[in-house]
Amino acid sequence: MQIHLSFDYELFFGSESGTVDNCMIKPTTQLMDLAKKHNIPLIFFVDAGYLCQLKKHLSEPLCLIDFNKISTQLKQLVESGHEIALHVHPHWEDCKFENGKWVLNTERYKLGDFSESEVNQIITNYHQTLIDIIGKPCHSFRAGGWCVQPFSHIKKALMGNSIFRDSSVYFNGYHDSSAHSYDFKKAPDKSDWRFESDCCIEDFNGSFNEIAITSDKIDPVFYLELYFKMRSNPKVFKPIGDGNWLKDKKRIYKQFYSSTNHFACADGYFASRLISILKKQQRKNQNRMMVLSHPKSLAACSFGYLNMFISYAKNQKHTFTTLKT
Numbered sequence: 001m002q003i004h005l006s007f008d009y010e011l012f013f014g015s016e017s018g019t020v021d022n023c024m025i026k027p028t029t030q031l032m033d034l035a036k037k038h039n040i041p042l043i044f045f046v047d048a049g050y051l052c053q054l055k056k057h058l059s060e061p062l063c064l065i066d067f068n069k070i071s072t073q074l075k076q077l078v079e080s081g082h083e084i085a086l087h088v089h090p091h092w093e094d095c096k097f098e099n100g101k102w103v104l105n106t107e108r109y110k111l112g113d114f115s116e117s118e119v120n121q122i123i124t125n126y127h128q129t130l131i132d133i134i135g136k137p138c139h140s141f142r143a144g145g146w147c148v149q150p151f152s153h154i155k156k157a158l159m160g161n162s163i164f165r166d167s168s169v170y171f172n173g174y175h176d177s178s179a180h181s182y183d184f185k186k187a188p189d190k191s192d193w194r195f196e197s198d199c200c201i202e203d204f205n206g207s208f209n210e211i212a213i214t215s216d217k218i219d220p221v222f223y224l225e226l227y228f229k230m231r232s233n234p235k236v237f238k239p240i241g242d243g244n245w246l247k248d249k250k251r252i253y254k255q256f257y258s259s260t261n262h263f264a265c266a267d268g269y270f271a272s273r274l275i276s277i278l279k280k281q282q283r284k285n286q287n288r289m290m291v292l293s294h295p296k297s298l299a300a301c302s303f304g305y306l307n308m309f310i311s312y313a314k315n316q317k318h319t320f321t322t323l324k325t
């Protein structure tokens with residue numbers, strides 16, 4: 001099996017965006033050390049809209065410092081053989097930098113909230129900003145907040161940027177809140193497939209490749225355990241990032257009384273589930289496992305669990321790869 005460890009490299013989008021050091025630089029440096037120890041490549045889906053905004057505000061001292069820190073780290077990631085991919089959070093279009101901090105407006109959170117020509121401009125502009133830093137184009141895409149639908153709305157923009165690989169879908173994923181909206185209930189229960197205009201409908205002759213994020217069904221017991229672990233031992237179980245999530249309270253409560261569709265993830269204590277997800281993928285004879293995590297949401301415990309997971313998977317003769325062709 002090919003295993004892809006992917007990380008959405010970004011700030012938080014709740015009331016506090018957090019700092020670049022704690023949400024991005026420090027946890028990513030730790031990830032690079034772990035990857036080096038095991039000699040494996042990682043994939044970073046970089047929130048390029050944030051980079052565009054930083055670039056617009058380089059006259060602000062903090063923005064200049066943050067832009068330089070991120071640019072340096074992205075170049076290091078490329079030099080170390082990790083893949084940089086395009087992650088698009090279009091709500092950056094409506095954000096402001098005021099009194100030394102980001103004022104986020106997530107009313108238009110999805111690409112579907114913009115016209116097709118705006119989508120084209122956004123994707124092309126964000127992609128170019130990333131190319132200017134890393135010196136080469138990206139070949140893989142992940143929509144911000146999994147909001148990749150309707151795909152027909154963003155298809156042309158991706159084609160125009162020669163991006164034919166998406167990794168936004170997870171089996172049975174569903175979310176309908178004021179910001180998020182996606183429905184992957186009809187997606188194939190497979191690790192990858194080709195498609196044309198609808199990422200959930202397999203089309204053997206399709207132009208695009210979906211590399212699905214591996215799904216995981218989580219019982220309320222896990223969330224209870226997570227809640228108590230974070231309260232009793234925050235140093236080990238609480239995320240390193242110092243901002244807060246864009247919350248959907250209804251969804252959070254639901255996690256405590258019924259099992260929910262999630263995905264393979266190394267964020268915080270979720271990383272403890274990776275070995276059992278891998279075993280399940282093996283039983284299903286799948287040829288890939290795609291893990292989606294965020295540097296901002298990693299906790300001290302995540303690195304220990306990731307270390308164990310990588311060792312276990314390598315022992316089982318699985319390989320860690322990027323999506324680069």
Ligand SMILES: [Zn+2]
Nearest residue numbers: 008010144145
């Ligand atoms: Zn994101």
